[in-house]
Amino acid sequence: MSAAVFARRVGFYTLVCVVLAFFAFPLLWLVATPFDAHPALGVTWPELTLRNFSALRHNPYALRSLLNSVLLAAGTAAIVVAAAAFAAYPLARVRIPGRNALLYLLLLLSSIVTGTAAMVPIYQLVFQLGLIDSRLGVVLVVSGGLLPAAIFILKDFMDTIPRSYEESARVFGASPFQILRDVVAPIARPGLATIAVWTIVQVWGNFLLPFILLRDPGKQPAAVLMRTFYTEGGQPNLALLSTFSLVYAVPVVAMYLFVNRRYGFRFHGGIKS
Amino acid sequence: MASIVLSGLSKVYGGTVRAVDRLDLSVVDGEFFALLGPSGCGKTTLLRTVAGLEEATEGTVSIGGVDVTALPPGRRNVAMVFQDYALFPHMTVADNISYPLKIKKVPREERRRRAAEAASSLSLDGLAERRPAELSGGQQQRVALARAVAYHPAVFLFDEPLSNLDARLRLEARTFLKKLQRDLGVTTMFVTHDQAEALALADRIAVMESGRIRQLGTPREVFGRPANTLVANFIGSTPMNLLPGTISGPDLLVHGQRLAVPPGSPVDLRPVTVGIRPEYLDLSVSHSDADAPQEHGDGALRGVVAIVENLGTASLVTLEAEGFSVAATVPEGEEPAVGTEAWVRPRPGRLLLYGEGGELLGASPVPSAKG
Numbered sequence: 001m002s003a004a005v006f007a008r009r010v011g012f013y014t015l016v017c018v019v020l021a022f023f024a025f026p027l028l029w030l031v032a033t034p035f036d037a038h039p040a041l042g043v044t045w046p047e048l049t050l051r052n053f054s055a056l057r058h059n060p061y062a063l064r065s066l067l068n069s070v071l072l073a074a075g076t077a078a079i080v081v082a083a084a085a086f087a088a089y090p091l092a093r094v095r096i097p098g099r100n101a102l103l104y105l106l107l108l109l110s111s112i113v114t115g116t117a118a119m120v121p122i123y124q125l126v127f128q129l130g131l132i133d134s135r136l137g138v139v140l141v142v143s144g145g146l147l148p149a150a151i152f153i154l155k156d157f158m159d160t161i162p163r164s165y166e167e168s169a170r171v172f173g174a175s176p177f178q179i180l181r182d183v184v185a186p187i188a189r190p191g192l193a194t195i196a197v198w199t200i201v202q203v204w205g206n207f208l209l210p211f212i213l214l215r216d217p218g219k220q221p222a223a224v225l226m227r228t229f230y231t232e233g234g235q236p237n238l239a240l241l242s243t244f245s246l247v248y249a250v251p252v253v254a255m256y257l258f259v260n261r262r263y264g265f266r267f268h269g270g271i272k273s
Numbered sequence: 274m275a276s277i278v279l280s281g282l283s284k285v286y287g288g289t290v291r292a293v294d295r296l297d298l299s300v301v302d303g304e305f306f307a308l309l310g311p312s313g314c315g316k317t318t319l320l321r322t323v324a325g326l327e328e329a330t331e332g333t334v335s336i337g338g339v340d341v342t343a344l345p346p347g348r349r350n351v352a353m354v355f356q357d358y359a360l361f362p363h364m365t366v367a368d369n370i371s372y373p374l375k376i377k378k379v380p381r382e383e384r385r386r387r388a389a390e391a392a393s394s395l396s397l398d399g400l401a402e403r404r405p406a407e408l409s410g411g412q413q414q415r416v417a418l419a420r421a422v423a424y425h426p427a428v429f430l431f432d433e434p435l436s437n438l439d440a441r442l443r444l445e446a447r448t449f450l451k452k453l454q455r456d457l458g459v460t461t462m463f464v465t466h467d468q469a470e471a472l473a474l475a476d477r478i479a480v481m482e483s484g485r486i487r488q489l490g491t492p493r494e495v496f497g498r499p500a501n502t503l504v505a506n507f508i509g510s511t512p513m514n515l516l517p518g519t520i521s522g523p524d525l526l527v528h529g530q531r532l533a534v535p536p537g538s539p540v541d542l543r544p545v546t547v548g549i550r551p552e553y554l555d556l557s558v559s560h561s562d563a564d565a566p567q568e569h570g571d572g573a574l575r576g577v578v579a580i581v582e583n584l585g586t587a588s589l590v591t592l593e594a595e596g597f598s599v600a601a602t603v604p605e606g607e608e609p610a611v612g613t614e615a616w617v618r619p620r621p622g623r624l625l626l627y628g629e630g631g632e633l634l635g636a637s638p639v640p641s642a643k644g
Contacts (some may be wrong), residue, residue, distance in 0.1 A: 173348065
């Protein structure tokens, strides 16, 4: 190896290390700071303590907000997965004129529903329905925003399931509902799992909608509660913020790892046979 | 058991494409019936219409004397085996076989017993807990059959169930399938594009083209006396020789060479097509009547050996003559050398004449499709 090549390699790997450190730093902060007795906006070797966690436990809203997040995410995921499955199956199987145009239009409009621009009419709508300050209101609005993309992804999955599976079940006398339950849904399970996880992640990280639609701090999810962690002096309470962030992030990462191992994430269909 | 009767059955797609065209057919109880034809001839559509997966545009389908035209597939008491077997990938072999029984609300114990019975009759013992992806193609095919057998249907419908197997396995599966159908005695309708498969398996064959039946008969009839040039071309692993000819008095002229006119043929001068299978031509290199000049109508065609193709126990010899070429099979070890002069003579009663429309002359027209 010549000296020039050696120098070039050293330079390249140094650059990679710098870039990596730049992106790893916030994560490192997130992991280290909750265990530090003197949290600051820098990464130092922590003076190990669990005091921050017990402080968090005594915060009146922290744990309840996590429970609220779970409720919102689970409710939305249940609605989105069920409704998307029932919509995607006929869309994949029945020839409806303008089917694709309809799907693309829905997909296009869905970004508006959960977008900032539509907040005023959405607030009005939810107000008229009497669902302000209700978790159901948030679940319904978020579901509406996520459904088109979920239908789109699931339809793609169902397109790849050979029709002969269903025809075979039909010849043996299975009803459409039995076919969906016994044949189509189990085969599309990786697709359903992908949709469920994607929905949960979307709800977990959503700030604006629950912030606007939920007034009672006891009903607000974790993403909204986080903005309240300030000291009396108006400084961010880094001990609580970092600890809460860690507790907030772990379930999503754990769920991702579990589902990925169990089903494998795929955004397209395909049958292994 | 059950017969299948189709009357005036049509299936029209998009208002114009007649996939099945006013078809009358009856399959008798316990018969192994093959629908044979090139792709796009409507044979699969016909089978799917019998199953109820396609709705008939006109006409009726009866199974076991009951008009099922308006019934959904699940109430026709038929079992269908698909080309890709359609085994449910998320279920074990045992679950796959018993799923139709579960739909029929057969009690669990009986379900289990019937599934095990069907599996063992199809030599699937020990595979009950496997999933379809863990089976070989031949095993998958047998699981699909076992699922149909365990259902105890009135009628089996098979959509090219052997075409996804490799050539050797296909022959084994063929024998197996025929034995299974004989043992069970269930009326079977079988779709295939492979003429050898149809000849080997079926009691009767319907050769289809453009949504119509072009010939209906036993394998022997369809092979030995094709009703028209289309069937003649399609049936047989070596294609039938079809040569242009004219009838002149007692002689049949093929590019100036003379053959005897088969008895019962119309005697006039109109052009005909001479059909003779390579298997029904005797080839000789020493002319039996060598002194006689060729012009005297000795009933053999003369040519020069151009190609010899080995078929295993026989060889296919192609003779080039002026204006045409003709193929004949010769037994193993009797192949003439390329370039030698040879004669082929039709065996008595094997030469067929087809008219300008391609239909067989001197024979009854396409036998009425009513069985």
